[in-house]
Amino acid sequence: MTEEQPLLRLHEVEKHFGDFAALKGVSLTLAAGTVTCLVGPSGSGKSTLLRTVNLLETIDGGAVYLRGEMLGFTSRGDHRRPVTKKTKRRQAVNFGMVFQSFNLIPQLTAAQNVALGPVEVLRADRAEARRQAHELLTRVGLADRVDHYPAELSGGQQQRVAIARALAMKPSVLLFDEPTSALDAELVAEVLAVIKELAEEGYTMLIVTHELAFARDIADEVVMMEDGRIIESGPPGQILLNPATERARRFFASVSH
């Protein structure tokens, strides 16, 4: 694997919460510049999978590789051990994450939220970081909201600030955890439009979503999860319109109406 090495590779990832097995050996590869949508019923492990990628959850088996580097662990002779906190932070910033509940910092304005990572972690010049924040907020259509606090913004606007914040760290992969599930119906479109634009710009993205029409529109690959396993994956046309498994067929029938 030299040239054909995928950007991100999950290899038989396992995760347990006590007795509950949330991920039962999930393998998945993402090529650079592709969009992968994770779909499936709630509790199937989609969000957990996303969170293991950027080390928000520690995995119990298998491995996640970014450009061939194993994330979260180092090999030591015959075993692996967790990496230091510092290494963990370095690895985590390769991923920009957008949460279902936005998770903006309430006491910081939109621009300060976006500039936080660059200033505190990348050690960027403050003025430069602020300029970049303005640029990113303009890009997501919020040029006139830079000095607003999160509480003064609508849900859709907050989520777009969160996207700008993720972009500010210049991530290799963007992770979206149900980015529109907490939004009113009429605000969903503005957020999806921004995500679609990023996809067209060539960002590599892993998206957990219930918006199947959106998935069909932008995904290169749709992955269906069920009970901690991937049960089906492939191009959206094939998976969503003509699923091979009976379970997938029932799921898509239940959510498309």
Added chain:
Amino acid sequence: MTVHEPLESGLARDGKTPPHRMPIRDPKRAAHWLSYALGAVVLLLVFRFVALNPHWDWPTIGAWLFSKRVMSGLLNTVVITLVSTAAGLALGLLIAAFRLSNFAVLRAMAAAYVWVVRATPGLVLILFVYFLAALVPTLSLGLPFADPFVEVPTNEVISQFSAAVIGLSAYLGAYSAEIFRGGVLSVHQGQFEACHTLGLSTWRTYTKVVGPQIIRVITPSLANEVVTMFKNTSLVSVIGYVELLTTVQLVYSQNFKTIPMLTVAVIWYLVLTSLAMLGQSRLEKRFGRGFNRRVVTNTASAGPASQGGAA
């Protein structure tokens, strides 16, 4: 359907103002007037009680309020409060950090400390520290059962002042640790996750992001503890440290003007408490940013029409 003609014309047929044009006023009901009357009566009673009662002996209060002895007692109270508060809050932070640590031993140590100190009356705590020499004649620094690096007689370290400060800050340390811990628990988990994804270190996560949110939440409870501290300083009278309350007690044991002298102390406690409350409201304003309502100034030129901007 009813006919709405009078409403639409804005004038009723008989020339009276139609209902939809009438101004809206809150009525003053009997209860309002009664409450004003109650306020007036209470004010009058307080005035009679405080100003017209000769037993208050305002001239004596005036004479002692800024006297040298009271001033020096006041100064001692302020100094001991500031030092004990600073040390107590620092200790509280440390213990809270221990209680939230990943290491079970640190968690257990902190829990045990909070348990013991909360169970011990402040007075007992101060007496214990003051009479520590009876328990351990010499204080030493070193490993258990090895020759100590430093060794000093306990009585040289424990003065009335240091006993007071140690006792009071040990007390505040336990209580404020619980307040800090509650503050950390009140922060939404998503805030920590956002910091993780941005690669912020634990230190920066606390100083830049969740710290200000914690301060906002815990300010009322902490202010409570600090105000209590002003008054808890009076406990140190048991070990003979002369602060504000001890000072006035010493004075009235000689001149027998108990009520006026206690009033002098109360007036100063009122002043100190007011200052603390002022500091509290300042903190609440400062850390309420993004939470408190403010007038939003829209640079409205672009407007929401520019939203999304995608194809």
